């Protein structure tokens with residue numbers, strides 16, 4: 136089988152705040168025989184904020200990244216759902232609207248770049264989900280007994296990226312968790328928004344959204360929530376104290392990246408997966424896997 | 432013959448740019464309001480907001496906070512039976528009010544977005560601590576303390592950057608931006 140190679144766009148959050156997502160991604164890609172070439176000199180995709188202010192410039196920012204990936208002849212993969220959504224949408228717009236593409240290419244000249252719409256944009260979870268057999272084969276330290284609430288959040292699925300995409304009943308996150316030996320629970324609110332930037336701009340609304348998600352994860356019997364986005368992770372994990380203060384609750388639900396769980400199942404030592412930088416410690420079934428991984 | 436563009440048409444044009452169906456296609460089914468996770472916190476829910484736009488109630492629309500409370504989760508968009516891209520409409524309304532410089536003064540959203548943008552234009556990357564401090568003083572005391580608590584925790588866990596990141600070809604990047612928005616230095 137030929138080695139799969141992608142242009143990797145880590146995004147601002149993965150540089151430090153979500154470094155554990157980055158570390159674990161690099162580790163499991165290596166085990167899976169996938170090459171992630173970090174996009175040279177990538178820039179911020181603009182998050183949601185840029186689209187609040189100026190749409191044309193927001194697309195230009197995304198297009199610069201697309202152009203750099205195209206220059207390498209590689210499809211782009213992003214671990215942050217926000218980055219993925221922005222660059223996917225920009226790609227679709229540029230392929231459809233040639234005037235927009237011309238205008239943006241005129242600006243890209245300043246950095247000796249040009250984009251001709253030749254590449255695709257993927258979310259990280261998509262590229263691993265496509266090869267479940269391989270994931271299963273590599274999961275030599277399966278996470279038996281770990282009950283996981285797979286949290287899709289919004290932007291991976293919405294807005295719809297492909298015409299026939301199942302945006303209401305996806306299964307790939309669950310399937311991926313099954314492949315590593317964990318047990319995905321029926322997490323009813325798995326597609327429900329966590330509040331995103333409202334955590335800053337409308338604290339009350341966001342905290343109540345986070346509370347609903349935590350409660351639902353507990354009700355579904357989960358030991359841990361798995362995420363595929365640095366913003367989902369921070370909102371769900373780092374604001375539990377504030378949720379508890381606001382609603383008089385006592386939540387303490389660990390929240391990890393799916394890549395950290397995959398890495399553990401592959402026997403990679405916890406430290407190399409960034410485990411230890413979280414606010415809330417791993418549940419028992421994960422700790423058992425951590426011990427086994429350290430022993431290998 | 433000179434024609435005046437109505438408010439509804441103006442907003443419709445924002446949607447056309449995103450490739451969506453115009454708001455006049457709305458059949459007031461209420462799916463968007465029912466599905467919106469922030470609905471309980473909005474002064475006007477999406478369904479009614481759309482009705483207000485269609486009716487041309489510009490002043491009323493401009494005075495609402497609803498779209499600044501939209502989390503851009505696109506749940507309404509994927510469920511609207513008429514294919515109206517409500518989430519993009521909310522983005523459009525945010526841009527429209529910033530452009531007109533008309534939004535309730537106590538909203539954090541506009542200032543937050545503008546700081547974020549300035550930061551990217553300056554460095555090519557976003558830098559979390561700068562963001563935190565820029566909105567810090569707009570928060571109430573309780574939120575301020577909890578933000579400080581989170582920042583301390585992130586720092587202890589090694590999750591806060593010490594120096595702002597910047598891209599390498601920053602000069603090219605800035606000239607690229609100037610080709611889109613031609614302004615001086």
Ligand code: SF4
Pocket residue numbers: 146147148149178179180181182183215217218557
């Ligand atoms: S969405 Fe967030 S993480 Fe991704 S590039 Fe933009 S600011 Fe950075």
Ligand code: SF4
Pocket residue numbers: 216217287288289290291327328329330331332364366367368370502504
């Ligand atoms: S769940 Fe939250 S952070 Fe994740 S994509 Fe949705 S809004 Fe963004």
Ligand code: SF4
Pocket residue numbers: 456457458459460461462463464477478481510511512513514515517
């Ligand atoms: S879901 Fe669509 S058609 Fe129904 S009320 Fe909302 S905008 Fe109108």
Ligand code: SF4
Pocket residue numbers: 463466467468469470477500501502503504505506507508517518521
């Ligand atoms: S995109 Fe905005 S308006 Fe639509 S459901 Fe989500 S939060 Fe509500």
